[in-house]
Amino acid sequence: MxxxxxxxxxxxxxxxxPIPNDVAGLLAPGExxxxxxxxxxxxxxxxxxxLIVRDAQGIRGKKVEIYSLPYSSINMWSTENAxxxxxxxxxxxxxxxxxxxxxxGKGMDVRRIDHLIATCVLGS
Numbered sequence: 001m002x003x004x005x006x007x008x009x010x011x012x013x014x015x016x017x018p019i020p021n022d023v024a025g026l027l028a029p030g031e032x033x034x035x036x037x038x039x040x041x042x043x044x045x046x047x048x049x050x051l052i053v054r055d056a057q058g059i060r061g062k063k064v065e066i067y068s069l070p071y072s073s074i075n076m077w078s079t080e081n082a083x084x085x086x087x088x089x090x091x092x093x094x095x096x097x098x099x100x101x102x103x104x105g106k107g108m109d110v111r112r113i114d115h116l117i118a119t120c121v122l123g124s
Contacts, residue, residue, distance in 0.1 A: 008098035009067070011053055013037040013044060013113070014105040020045070026052055026066065035116055046116045069095065071121045079114045082106075091117070 019036045023045050027033070032048040042054040042064065053067040076094040082104075089110035091102040104110055 008100060010101040010103065011044065012040050012103045012105065013108060014039065015108065016112070017043065023052070034120070046120060048120070051120075069093070069100070073097065074117070074121050077114075077117055077121070079110050081110050093117075 015038050017036050017038045019033045020043055023033055023036070026045075027047060028049065030048075031050075034046045034048065036043050036045045039053065039055070041056040044051060044053045050071060051067075051069040053069075055065045055067065057063040057065060073096045074093050075096070078092045080090045080092075082089045088106065089104040089108060091104065091110065091113050093100040093102070102113070104113065
């Protein structure tokens, strides 16, 4: 029996961007940033150890919540490319904490994200 559960959180990646200069302050010793993506209000960074999502909150975006998802907690993932009527691609991560959904903006390469996840999860 398959039970559908709601995602514990959902993020939207809009486009790939240069790695932010201030990400160095978030990294552990030996951790390296691989790629960064603009999210709705901030950024997501794939590193050698985890996915970091910074979420600016409030009217001015001064309050920032940081999510840190270690690759070791990812049990499975799926990717779905954009279709004719559904223009956005999606990535779902099944983790120890629950399911996380990532929607990709128009023109985003879902296979690029799939390759990043595979490299980071399976390479660790």
